[in-house]
Every structure is written in structure tokens, then in C-alpha cells.
Amino acid sequence: MEIGFLGLGIMGKAMSMNLLKNGFKVTVWNRTLSKCNELVEFGASIGETPAQVVKKCKLTIAMLSDPAATRSVVFDKDGVLEQIGSGKGYIDMSTVDPETSSKISEAITSKGGAFLEAPVSGSKQPAETGQLVILAAGDKELYEEAIPAFDVLGKKSFFLGQIGNGAKMKLVVNMIMGSVMNAFSEGLVLSERSGLNPHDLLQVLDLGGIANPMFRGKGPAMLKSNHSPAFPLKHQQKDMRLALALGDENAVSMPVAAAANESFKKARSMGFGDLDFSAVYEILKTTKD
Ligand SMILES: NC(=O)C1=CN([C@@H]2O[C@H](COP(=O)(O)OP(=O)(O)OC[C@H]3O[C@@H](n4cnc5c(N)ncnc54)[C@H](OP(=O)(O)O)[C@@H]3O)[C@@H](O)[C@H]2O)C=CC1
Numbered sequence: 697m698e699i700g701f702l703g704l705g706i707m708g709k710a711m712s713m714n715l716l717k718n719g720f721k722v723t724v725w726n727r728t729l730s731k732c733n734e735l736v737e738f739g740a741s742i743g744e745t746p747a748q749v750v751k752k753c754k755l756t757i758a759m760l761s762d763p764a765a766t767r768s769v770v771f772d773k774d775g776v777l778e779q780i781g782s783g784k785g786y787i788d789m790s791t792v793d794p795e796t797s798s799k800i801s802e803a804i805t806s807k808g809g810a811f812l813e814a815p816v817s818g819s820k821q822p823a824e825t826g827q828l829v830i831l832a833a834g835d836k837e838l839y840e841e842a843i844p845a846f847d848v849l850g851k852k853s854f855f856l857g858q859i860g861n862g863a864k865m866k867l868v869v870n871m872i873m874g875s876v877m878n879a880f881s882e883g884l885v886l887s888e889r890s891g892l893n894p895h896d897l898l899q900v901l902d903l904g905g906i907a908n909p910m911f912r913g914k915g916p917a918m919l920k921s922n923h924s925p926a927f928p929l930k931h932q933q934k935d936m937r938l939a940l941a942l943g944d945e946n947a948v949s950m951p952v953a954a955a956a957n958e959s960f961k962k963a964r965s966m967g968f969g970d971l972d973f974s975a976v977y978e979i980l981k982t983t984k985d
């Protein structure tokens with residue numbers, strides 16, 4: 697199957713590379729076109745615009761930064777809408793809000809195309825090793841058609857029903873993750889400031905009921921102030937913002953998430969947006985009375 701792939705950032709590059717390595721023909725496009733070259737070395741073709749990619753491929757996947765980017769790639773000149781139509785499918789795997797996803801769905805289906813939202817849980821390494829968790833919703837037939845690709849990209853796919861449910865699930869998961877990252881960072885700083893060895897804290901956490909891959913994977917690097925980006929902080933803050941908006945719409949009080957969002961905003965304002973979201977630790981570490 698020939699697959700189109702739009703967006704070769706941290707995630708898109710790893711995911712499209714994985715598809716290539718597993719025998720799919722892939723045509724790639726990225727706003728900064730030079731980022732396509734590395735994929736070409738592994739057998740990818742280049743489309744010069746999103747419209748060109750959709751024209752060539754029956755199925756096109758997008759993995760873009762945020763709602764503005766996903767809307768632009770669909771609705772702007774040379775965008776997806778110019779070539780989508782009957783017999784073609786478009787799958788947006790970016791993390792966006794349900795409203796953005798619905799608008800894109802309406803536009804694609806009104807031209808006769810099929811649409812699936814399919815954001816993912818899992819970061820750079822799971823993307824490289826095909827261990828993502830896929831949270832799909834929308835066109836069930838397109839979901840079935842995409843399963844061979846999803847089986848390469850992920851360890852488990854969920855079909856969650858109507859458009860918006862994939863986006864909501866992803867935002868809830870990342871709202872929890874962002875809040876936990878703040879609590880974890882506060883714990884690391886508190887252990888250090890109160891005279892404990894934070895490496896001991898990591899070991900204690902790992903043996904108890906709240907042990908998890910995030911503490912295990914990121915903790916040692918955080919203590920060295922290594923925040924090499926797997927999941928950029930600016931995207932985590934975007935997800936907190938979108939999750940808080942979902943909370944507003946549903947009258948759900950979320951004071952913990954709101955406080956976490958403030959920390960991520962502060963970290964962005966200090967220039968940490970392109971670092972890993974673990975860099976929120978740095979703002980807590982530098983705050984003294
Ligand atoms: N990194 C992670 O761990 C995870 C990320 N996600 C989500 O996946 C998506 C991608 O994340 P990630 O790969 O980390 O992000 P990156 O910041 O690494 O990449 C963003 C991509 O979006 C493109 N882009 C940005 N703005 C525009 C625009 N206006 N028009 C066209 N293209 C645009 C960039 O193009 P260019 O190269 O030209 O800048 C790039 O290809 C996000 O929604 C994120 O929340 C989901 C799970 C995990």
C-alpha cells in the first residue's frame with residue numbers, strides 16, 4: 697500500500713521511517729522540505745505539497761504540531777482538500793482539540809473522502825520501535841483499512857467511536873501526564889532541598905505502587921538537567937490548554953491541571969518550549985523564597 701505522510705517532526709520522522717522499514721511505499725511532505733531528504737535515503741518519495749501527496753496516495757497520514765498546523769495543511773492553498781475525494785482516506789494522528797478534528801472531518805467528508813482521527817500515546821522511542829498506542833475515531837471502514845499500517849506503528853489500536861473521542865482520550869491522558877510530571881518534579885526538588893539523595897527517591901519510587909516508565913526513563917536525565925526533547929514542552933503546554941478547555945466545556949473543575957499548565961507556561965516564557973517537557977523541573981529547581 698502506498699502511504700502519504702505529512703509532517704516529519706520528532707514523531708512523523710520516526711513513524712514514516714518505520715513504515716518504510718516495514719515494506720510500505722511512502723511519499724513524504726514536510727513544511728521545511730529539506731527534512732524529507734533523510735527519508736528519501738530510505739526509499740521514500742517526496743511530494744512538493746500536501747495536495748500532491750494526496751493526489752498520489754490512497755491513504756495519507758498527518759503528524760503535525762498543533763490545531764493551527766493541522767488546519768493549515770488541510771484548508772490552505774495546495775492543501776489536502778484540493779485533492780481529497782471518493783476512494784481516498786485522510787488520517788490525522790496529531791494531538792488536537794475535538795473541534796479542530798470535527799471541522800477537518802466535515803471538510804474531508806463533504807468532498808467524498810474518508811477521515812479518521814488517530815492521536816497516539818507514546819513518545820519518540822515508542823514511535824521508533826512501533827510501540828505507540830493508537831486512539832482512533834471516525835470512519836470505521838478507514839480504520840479497518842489502516843490496520844496494517846497501525847500494526848507497524850503501534851502495539852495496540854483502539855477504535856473509540858465518533859469523531860472527537862480520539863482527541864478527547866488523548867487530551868485526558870496528556871492532562872494526567874502533565875500533572876504527574878509537575879508532581880514528580882516537585883518531589884525531586886523537595887528531596888534534594890531537604891537533604892535527601894534524589895537518586896534514592898528514584899529507587900524508592902520504582903519499587904512502589906506509583907512506579908512508572910516516565911519516572912524510570914526521565915528521572916536520571918532530569919537530575920543531570922538533560923532535557924533533550926522527546927516530547928517538546930511547548931506541545932505538552934498546548935495539550936494542557938486544550939484539556940483545560942475541554943474541562944471548561946464540561947464544567948469539570950481541574951485545579952491540579954490548571955496549576956500544572958501555569959508551570960508549563962512559565963517554562964515556555966523562560967525559553968524552554970523546545971526542550972523536553974521534563975524541563976518544567978528547571979523552573980521549580982530555580983524557585984527559592
Ligand atoms: N513528541 C512526542 O512525544 C509526541 C507528540 N505528539 C503530538 O504529535 C504531534 C507532532 O509532535 P512532534 O513530532 O513532537 O512535533 P515537532 O515539533 O517535532 O514537529 C512538528 C511538525 O509540524 C510541522 N508544522 C508546524 N507548524 C506547521 C504549519 N503551520 N504548517 C505545516 N506544518 C507545520 C513541522 O514542520 P517544520 O519541520 O517545517 O517545522 C513538523 O513537521 C503534536 O501534535 C504532538 O502533540 C503525540 C505523542 C507524542
Ligand SMILES: O=CCCC(=O)O
Nearest residue numbers: 791817818819870927
Ligand atoms: O503526547 C505525547 C505523549 C508522550 C508520552 O506518552 O510519553
